[in-house]
Each structure stands twice: as C-alpha cells, then as structure tokens.
C-alpha cells in the first residue's frame with residue numbers, strides 16, 4: 001500500500017454563509033480501498049464531496065489528492081481538472097440525460113478522452129458489467145428505472161477511466177435486489193479494476209458491508225470512525241443507523 005493516501009482531508013471546515021456544514025473534518029482514503037462516509041440527512045456528506053470536487057471552497061484545512069493540495073483557503077482545483085487527475089463522481093440523483101440514448105449517456109463520461117479504440121473497449125466493458133444497459137443501448141435515458149439510471153451513472157463515471165470514484169448515495173430510491181447488484185459491481189470495480197472508492201451512504205448496512213473503513217458524520221463533524229467490520233457491532237451505530 002502506498003504511504004501517501006489517495007485522498008486526505010485535514011481539518012476541513014466548510015460553510016454556506018452562516019450555515020456551518022463541516023467542522024474540522026479529518027478523513028483518509030488509502031489507495032485501492034473502499035471507504036464509507038455515513039450520516040443522516042444534513043450531516044454533511046454531500047458537503048464533504050463538494051469540498052473534494054472543488055464545488056465549494058473550504059474555509060479552513062486542506063484537501064489532498066495523491067499528496068497534492070486540491071482545495072484550501074488558497075487553492076481550489078476546478079472539478080473538470082480533477083477528471084484529468086483520475087477523479088470521477090457519481091452524483092446523487094444520477095443526472096442521466098433524459099433525451100439521450102444510453103450509449104450517448106455513457107459516452108459523455110469519455111468526453112475528455114481521445115483514445116477512440118480504448119473508449120470502444122471500455123464501452124463494451126461497461127455493457128458486460130451491466131448487461132441491462134446493453135439490452136437498452138439505444139433507448140432514451142428517460143425510459144430507464146431508477147436502478148438502471150444508477151447503472152448508467154456508474155458506467156458513465158467508469159468511461160472517464162477513473163482511479164478514484166466518488167459515489168453520492170447510490171442506493172437512494174432503488175429496489176433492494178438492484179441495490180445488491182450495484183453493491184456487487186462496486187466490489188468488482190474496486191477489486192478487478194483497482195479503483196479506490198469513496199462511498200457516501202445513508203444505507204449504513206450496505207456501506208459497512210462494502211467498505212474496509214468508515215467515517216460517521218454528525219452535524220458536520222466526524223463523530224465516529226473505524227474499520228467497518230468493527231462498526232457493525234458498535235452499539236451507537238446499531239441504535240442510530242441499523243435500526244437497533
């Protein structure tokens with residue numbers, strides 16, 4: 001394992017005018033790991049992703065990607081530059097383009113690439129991973145179920161050939177059997193393709209099952225952290241996030 005974490009937040013605070021969304025958040029994502037970020041509504045999960053992707057400037061602390069500062073009070077790498085540095089995001093709500101075909105939605109993920117043969121190969125690989133998308137390749141995005149749209153959103157992110165994949169609540173509003181399918185595919189993406197994953201979830205059970213380490217956010221602060229296996233048996237986690 002590399003000594004430099006793939007991603008690191010040190011003492012990160014973030015505000016929206018008067019609203020304090022993050023307070024001195026410390027978080028480490030080792031290369032090749034799946035790290036989960038768990039929390040209730042409004043805990044600051046999306047704000048953490050906004051600090052990482054440069055959508056919001058931090059007011060304190062630093063975000064490091066491969067040891068380089070990408071967000072601080074003096075640096076703010078724009079999101080499009082991070083794509084070139086191997087960061088891809090699967091946003092909450094999926095944002096599939098409704099009037100574009102599945103194929104074109106997926107190809108949008110490769111818009112910065114010029115290696116056409118490799119793009120075609122990667123498109124095949126996404127279809128192999130999600131055969132449902134192959135079956136609906138030429139249908140419009142609007143015709144898909146929530147679960148299928150999530151597959152498109154993940155497939156589109158993979159088309160950017162990321163080294164670090166950030167997922168914002170991939171299980172939200174999706175049927176349980178499709179959640180299982182998506183969970184399996186995330187483990188494969190991590191193990192087979194060697195992609196580091198940050199998994200933001202309210203679905204604590206799924207997040208702890210997939211990740212090796214997890215952070216629990218409460219009102220903008222890291223309230224608890226540890227190896228995911230251990231957190232499953234934590235009484236606080238059980239009562240607050242796993243339904244007793």
Ligand code: ATP
Pocket residue numbers: 016019020021039040041042043044045046047048202
């Ligand atoms: P959810 O699961 O509901 O998306 P979250 O854990 O992702 O919640 P954030 O969206 O990061 O939480 O919100 C953290 C805090 O910042 C909350 O108090 C929220 O109300 C506030 N907040 C988020 N976005 C804005 C905004 N654009 N303007 C003002 N306050 C905001």
